Amino acid sequence: MRHRKSGVKLNRTSSHRSAMFRNMVTSLFKFDRIKTTDPKAKELRRWADQLITLAKRGDLHARRQAMAIIREKSVVHKLFNDAQQRFGSKAGGYTRLVKIGLRKGDAATLTLVELTGEPVESKKEDKKAVKADKADKKAKKTEE
Amino acid sequence: MAVPKHKVSKSRRDKRRTHQKTGAPSVGTCPECGEAKLPHFACPECGVYKGRNVTEVSE
Numbered sequence: 001m002r003h004r005k006s007g008v009k010l011n012r013t014s015s016h017r018s019a020m021f022r023n024m025v026t027s028l029f030k031f032d033r034i035k036t037t038d039p040k041a042k043e044l045r046r047w048a049d050q051l052i053t054l055a056k057r058g059d060l061h062a063r064r065q066a067m068a069i070i071r072e073k074s075v076v077h078k079l080f081n082d083a084q085q086r087f088g089s090k091a092g093g094y095t096r097l098v099k100i101g102l103r104k105g106d107a108a109t110l111t112l113v114e115l116t117g118e119p120v121e122s123k124k125e126d127k128k129a130v131k132a133d134k135a136d137k138k139a140k141k142t143e144e
Numbered sequence: 145m146a147v148p149k150h151k152v153s154k155s156r157r158d159k160r161r162t163h164q165k166t167g168a169p170s171v172g173t174c175p176e177c178g179e180a181k182l183p184h185f186a187c188p189e190c191g192v193y194k195g196r197n198v199t200e201v202s203e
Contacts, residue, residue, distance in 0.1 A: 098198045099185040112186075112198055 008043050021047050026071045028095075029079050033114040038099065041111040045095045048115070052094045055083030074133045082120035090117070 010017060020040075025047040028034050036044070051069060054062040058080060070076050087094055098112045171180045174187035181187045191199030 098193050099182075100191075100198065101185060101188055 007046070008039055010039060010043070022069055022071055025051060025069065026075055028113060028115065029070065029075045030072065032119060033112055035100070035110055035112055037103070038097075038109040038111045041097050041113045044113055045097070048095050048113075049092060051079065052083055052087050055079045056087060058084065073136050085120050086115075086117040 010020075012020065021044060024034065024036065024040065024044050028044065028048055029051070047069070051066055054066045063076065063080060066076050066079065067073070070079070094116055096114045096116050098114070100110050100112050102108065103110055170183060172183050173179065174181045174190060174192065176187060176192040177190040179187060179189040181189075186193035186198045191197050
């Protein structure tokens with residue numbers, strides 16, 4: 001029985017799946033809209049909604065919880081700065097899916113995932129974002 | 145256990161399978177440009193879905 005078993009497996013191990021969705025949700029918040037296959041897009045909504053809820057809460061603990069999922073510090077900063085203005089008036093429905101066609105190689109349905117709400121105009125190079133970007137780059141360098 | 149008495153001939157097997165066929169895909173027309181498009185998909189020609197153009201970044 002699949003009672004109370006939500007979510008999809010997508011033929012991946014648990015670690016593969018969570019790594020993939022972490023990458024995808026990072027990209028989604030970074031670029032506002034991403035193209036992917038339909039089942040992945042549908043599952044990605046859960047991740048995005050969860051993170052936006054955290055961002056709307058906006059406290060330090062929420063920020064740390066978001067940092068544990070999103071891979072880039074600057075993306076977390078942007079999300080937390082914009083969330084209240086962009087999604088404050090809504091309770092859910094933060095993403096929009098539009099099917100855009102079938103992929104040539106395997107006829108998979110491709111879907112566009114977008115964040116709803118007007119994108120917040122960022123003040124020219126937010127100081128914190130720049131700082132976080134630098135920190136990201138530094139962290140990458142040290143990893144290498 | 146019940147077992148078939150006779151082998152099913154190729155003819156009989158194939159006749160049974162004549163009803164297994166795929167239908168034509170349901171295709172609608174785009175309300176914007178009139179091109180053929182799949183239902184619940186953005187139009188492949190003009191990129192409009194529910195009055196929004198999805199191929200361009202919306203402002």
